[in-house]
Amino acid sequence: MCAKKNLPIDISTEEKIKAAAKKLFTQKGFSATKTRDIAEEAGINLALLNYYFRSKQKLFEIVMRENVILFIGGMIDSIKNNQHLTFEKKLEILIDRYIDTLLANPDLPFFILSVSHSGHFGGDEKDPLFNSMKELRTAFFKDIVENIQSGHLKEIHPLHIISNMMSLIVFPFAAANLLKARTGVSQKEFEKLMLERKKLIPVWLKAMFANPQELKIIKKKK
Amino acid sequence: MCAKKNLPIDISTEEKIKAAAKKLFTQKGFSATKTRDIAEEAGINLALLNYYFRSKQKLFEIVMRENVILFIGGMIDSIKNNQHLTFEKKLEILIDRYIDTLLANPDLPFFILSVSHSGHFGGDEKDPLFNSMKELRTAFFKDIVENIQSGHLKEIHPLHIISNMMSLIVFPFAAANLLKARTGVSQKEFEKLMLERKKLIPVWLKAMFANPQELKIIKKKK
DNA sequence: GTCTATAGGGTGATAGAC
DNA sequence: GTCTATCACCCTATAGAC
Numbered sequence: 114m115c116a117k118k119n120l121p122i123d124i125s126t127e128e129k130i131k132a133a134a135k136k137l138f139t140q141k142g143f144s145a146t147k148t149r150d151i152a153e154e155a156g157i158n159l160a161l162l163n164y165y166f167r168s169k170q171k172l173f174e175i176v177m178r179e180n181v182i183l184f185i186g187g188m189i190d191s192i193k194n195n196q197h198l199t200f201e202k203k204l205e206i207l208i209d210r211y212i213d214t215l216l217a218n219p220d221l222p223f224f225i226l227s228v229s230h231s232g233h234f235g236g237d238e239k240d241p242l243f244n245s246m247k248e249l250r251t252a253f254f255k256d257i258v259e260n261i262q263s264g265h266l267k268e269i270h271p272l273h274i275i276s277n278m279m280s281l282i283v284f285p286f287a288a289a290n291l292l293k294a295r296t297g298v299s300q301k302e303f304e305k306l307m308l309e310r311k312k313l314i315p316v317w318l319k320a321m322f323a324n325p326q327e328l329k330i331i332k333k334k335k
Numbered sequence: 336m337c338a339k340k341n342l343p344i345d346i347s348t349e350e351k352i353k354a355a356a357k358k359l360f361t362q363k364g365f366s367a368t369k370t371r372d373i374a375e376e377a378g379i380n381l382a383l384l385n386y387y388f389r390s391k392q393k394l395f396e397i398v399m400r401e402n403v404i405l406f407i408g409g410m411i412d413s414i415k416n417n418q419h420l421t422f423e424k425k426l427e428i429l430i431d432r433y434i435d436t437l438l439a440n441p442d443l444p445f446f447i448l449s450v451s452h453s454g455h456f457g458g459d460e461k462d463p464l465f466n467s468m469k470e471l472r473t474a475f476f477k478d479i480v481e482n483i484q485s486g487h488l489k490e491i492h493p494l495h496i497i498s499n500m501m502s503l504i505v506f507p508f509a510a511a512n513l514l515k516a517r518t519g520v521s522q523k524e525f526e527k528l529m530l531e532r533k534k535l536i537p538v539w540l541k542a543m544f545a546n547p548q549e550l551k552i553i554k555k556k557k
Numbered sequence: 558g559t560c561t562a563t564a565g566g567g568t569g570a571t572a573g574a575c
Numbered sequence: 576g577t578c579t580a581t582c583a584c585c586c587t588a589t590a591g592a593c
């Protein structure tokens with residue numbers, strides 16, 4: 114199963130296939146990606162794909178898992194490794210790392226939205242992924258509830274807080290083509306602006322949620 | 336071509352096919368949707384699909400156009416029809432309408448991201464869609480530049496402003512499954528929260544962009 | 558306009574030689 | 576482990592009867 118060599122100077126065939134699959138699945142999704150494309154991208158024979166991974170579906174699941182880990186792994190680590198810091202500082206670190214991850218993997222947000230949209234992950238409690246997600250939830254959302262949801266923010270539903278954080282960080286990457294086309298900025302400028310957001314998003318979030326006017330609105334509705 | 340009856344009490348076959356195609360394409364995208372599924376969903380024979388629409392691709396393009404119009408049409412109208420109002424009021428109306436549209440068409444945001452991600456629209460200047468987009472750009476983004484980008488906001492790139500607006504409105508719908516799973520809210524609760532955002536987003540945006548701290552950050556970077 | 562039947566090519570997966 | 580050849584099925588599209 115695990116074809117590891119002692120001196121992996123050359124990348125193994127298995128790894129080549131996985132890398133090609135990751136590239137294509139992440140870009141185009143499951144249905145639009147053909148096994149023949151993966152084989153060609155990897156520079157190997159089509160039969161080897163089934164030899165190493167049994168089926169297209171199995172290969173996709175491996176890629177999906179790696180992408181989900183990549184997407185939420187950084188979050189978990191930056192929260193776990195910085196328990197001693199203030200919530201604000203933790204948030205700054207998280208945003209910084211996240212944007213770096215997304216700049217290096219620009220198709221990741223769309224892929225994650227894509228699999229969650231089609232209901233491809235979550236649900237199975239035997240899945241180690243499920244525990245990771247749960248871990249993230251307890252580690253981070255507890256922080257939010259305890260640290261942000263104080264004062265008037267008790268009235269704001271946590272979903273708004275999480276939504277707004279994720280929106281500001283992730284959405285520009287998911288909508289990169291749209292935004293670039295509409296505003297006429299180049300890829301290079303776009304990347305520069307995303308780096309700028311590392312500093313801006315914490316300030317924006319602070320401003321949004323330090324606003325007592327929210328309370329009036331919520332109260333009025335009830 | 337146009338099989339319009341004088342008394343369309345029953346929906347025409349053409350419309351049935353288009354409605355089924357819209358439903359499936361919007362939910363699952365182009366590649367994952369099979370013509371057989373569309374035919375079955377419409378309750379008609381597979382051959383009729385090609386009789387009315389010539390090919391899967393043509394049918395998809397029709398659906399895509401309608402969805403893009405639905406997505407940006409509301410924007411254009413609410414700006415055009417309210418030129419006499421202040422920018423803030425226009426923005427409130429736009430957000431209100433937008434969220435209604437998205438509640439009625441929850442798969443729309445993901446579909447739009449999907450086609451823009453795969454580069455399926457934009458570009459062709461002969462396309463009437465291109466003019467609509469351009470119209471939107473001139474109508475709305477001029478407003479932004481002239482009305483929001485005053486004072487310290489001159490330093491903020493318009494992409495940030497447009498990003499943040501679209502993020503707060505659209506992202507929760509694109510990530511609905513993720514957000515519901517992570518926060519444990521039901522579909523009903525989710526919809527209630529989205530309605531709540533009609534009032535909250537204008538306040539949040541105001542707070543974000545009335546923040547002189549932004550300037551310090553931008554200046555420091557340069 | 559609507560159906561059945563089928564063409565024609567693509568697609569995932571495997572058998573078997575090397 | 577890697578290749579060629581091929582199977583069996585699926586998919587879009589069309590021909591032709593009614």
